[in-house]
Amino acid sequence: MSDVALSIEQLAVEVEGREILHNVSLQMKFGETHVLFGPNGSGKTTLLMAIMGFPRYRITRGKIVFQGKDVTGLPPDERARLGIGMSFQRPPVVRGVKTRDMVAACLRGKESEERIGELAERADLTDFLDREINYGFSGGEIKRSELMQLLAQRPALTLIDEPESGVDLVNISLIGELLNTLLEKDCPIPDRKCMGLIITHTGHILDYVNARTGYVMCDGVIGCEGDPHEILATIREKGYEECIACFLRRDKGG
Amino acid sequence: MADKKIAANKDKARAAAAKPAALGEDIDLGTYVSSAEEQPYEADPSRLPDKVKQQMLDAGVILDDPSQRAGTFIQMDNAPVHSSIREEGVEVLPVSQALDKYDWLSDYWWRAVAVNTDKYTANVELNQHNGYFIRALPGSKTVYPVQACLYLTKARLAQNVHNIIIAEEDSELHIITGCATASEEEAGLHLGVSEFYIKRGARVTFTMIHNWNPEVAVRPRSAAIVEEDGLFLNNYVLMKPVRSLQTNPTVICEGDNAAARFNSVLVADAGSSLDVGSRVILNGRGTKTEIISRAITTGGYIVARGYVEGNAPDVKGHLECRGLILGEQGVIYAVPELKGTLAGIDLSHEAAVGKIAEEEVEYLMARGLTRDEATATIVRGFLRVDIEGLPPALGAELQRAIETSEQDLM
Ligand SMILES: Nc1ncnc2c1ncn2[C@@H]1O[C@H](COP(=O)(O)OP(=O)(O)OP(=O)(O)O)[C@@H](O)[C@H]1O
Ligand SMILES: [Mg+2]
Secondary structure, three states: OOOEEEEEEEEEEEEOOEEEEEEEEEEEEOOOEEEEEOOOOOOHHHHHHHHHOOOOEEEEEEEEEEOOEEOOOOOHHHHHHHOEEEEOOOOOOOOOOEHHHHHHHHHOOOOOHHHHHHHHHHOOOHHHOOOEOOOOOOHHHHHHHHHHHHHHHOOOEEEEEOOOOOOOHHHHHHHHHHHHHHOOOOOOHHHOOOEEEEEOOOOHHHHOOOOOEEEEEEOOEEEEEEOHHHHHHHHHHHHHHHHHHHHHHHHHHO | OOHHHHHHHHHHHHHOOOOOOOOOOOOOHHHOEOOOOOOOOOOOHHHOOHHHHHHHHHOOOOOOOHHHOOEEEEEEOOEEEEEEEOOOOEEEEEHHHHHHHOHHHHHOOOOOOOOOOOHHHHHHHHOOOOOEEEEEOOOOEOOOOEEEEEEEOOOOEEEEEEEEEEEOOOOEEEEEEEEEEOOOOOOEEEEEEEEEEEOOOOEEEEEEEEEOOOOEEEEEEEEEEEOOOOEEEEEEEEOOOOOEEEEOOEEEEOOOOOEEEEEEEEEEOOOOEEEEOOEEEEOOOOOEEEEEEEEEEOOOEEEEEEEEEEOOOOOEEEEEEEEEEOOOOOEEEEEEEEEEOOOOOEEEEEEEEEOOOHHHHHHHHOOOOOHHHHHHHHHHHHOOOOOOOOOHHHHHHHHHHHHHHHHHHO
8 A cells, every 4th residue: 555645636616606625636645744825815725624524615626535425426524534634724603612612532442521621721722622613712712622622532643734824932832732643743753644634824833843845836736845944934035926937937848 | 178269260261261361372272172181190200101201302302311300290181190209399299189188278269370371271270180389388499400300191181280280488399390292193182381480589490391293272361479688580481383373471470579580492394383482560669570582483473472561660671583484385473562550670672583684604615615604603593592690501401402492493
């Protein structure tokens, strides 16, 4: 078996009748973390939603193969049970459902008061367990709550939408820490199994996680792939315009 | 009771005997019988048949182990079959006995509820079948709730009960009442008048669980008068089928800083028609209210009403009505109403009716729950009652009662 664990092949995704992603391909090996850059509205969240399997993000061409299995037609719950998990950028409030219930659901049969308490402590959300999920949560609290749920779920592939946006400096290190646990940073690289695909605008998260590959998404296609630090430096220096221009030059030339 | 008073009530009742109710389908009282066989008194209610005890238990009335209850009252059809107390400071009696015992009780009779409200109140006066009298003595604080059960066994009976609840000054009283029917299909009619008098500084929590059957019609007529610094907390749970139920209890916060809170959980399946409201009149300065109702239809028709009226300075009221339509049929009609009669009051409402948000289902599915599990979790959350001011043990019991019925929903 090849060590490619996630393979996205020429994916096209439509939202409300409009094609947002065109021909997106990427591959990820066991233990790797990749980051996704790109201007607002370029399709980053759409890609994550399509990998998670939300029906509103309709895959019209291409396929998603996860750990050797074609998951393209599977609903989100089946993908979750196969080991795909997602941290939402704007998760919905679910009235009456407590944070505790969400963590318990994520633990799926292995739930115990102790384990839930332990996870909450790690995410500094002990006082939130009995609050309705996401109801009145601040931006940073939402991020921590999403990561706490993922820590309970322990997916092999974690999809994370902007973990650092709207988060203060103290919280970002806590979020980095939670992410590293999720992505097994302490585990020697050859033994690492968990993977991450992280959307970031600022790149701050690169200070915490060990990302191997970066992509720039422009207008629904992956325009560039390379070392994430290098990409970040280019974007910082020249902005996305240059990325797009570079991509267009290469596209014409190729 | 003074003969003159009795005669006056009867006269008013007779004059209103054909007066239709302001709301709800008009019930033809002529199709029901008004007398039933006597039922023997049972000193030890744990000796009642298991099936009866189970039906009462489903309505929150525990007969096998009354150690968690301050007192018990049971009425079957027209006859009180048991009344007892286990804690000092509280009285529990059939209302007929209480009227004989206390002359002053006539001052409370038809004071919060008008006898000529409609033909149902009139009928209760003209064909009265007892009811309960529960009173907390001044300053008394019972730990456990008093429980009362009104049980309907005879087919086509119109059960006419008149209950009086008095919480004397600075007392604290918790009541659980369950209503149930013996038969799962026999027609019946329950007419229940309940008058609450909550004196200065007293706190009353009243939790009512209704388990009727698809042929029963129900017309409760309740009102409460709350004096200065008093609190009335009213919880209502109706999750089992019923043919037609209409009620619109009124709380008048008369004294300064009095407060009232309503929490209702309603479920209507196909064939059930509910019209359930809560009305609070804020007459005292600084009075407060919060009305929260949650309604689910799986095919039935629900009118969820709320009405708050502010007539004094510094009053505050909030109405929240949420309705969930599960499945393709069913109607929820939310009617939130606010009336303010002077400046400096703060009344607000929010109402939302719809189906389960797909986004919420998918959020839970992304955590690995199947669509059905996700839906069940959201419905359970919707019905969750965290009632401020309710003792935790009572809250847990209420939650359990709701969860038992929830299983029928899924
Ligand atoms: N549900 C939707 N309905 C209509 N259009 C949508 C929907 N979701 C996404 N889009 C559109 O698809 C495009 C890509 O959106 P997406 O959210 O994937 O961008 P993004 O790269 O994550 O942007 P940002 O950095 O602002 O989060 C946008 O033009 C957006 O308006
Ligand atoms: Mg986005």
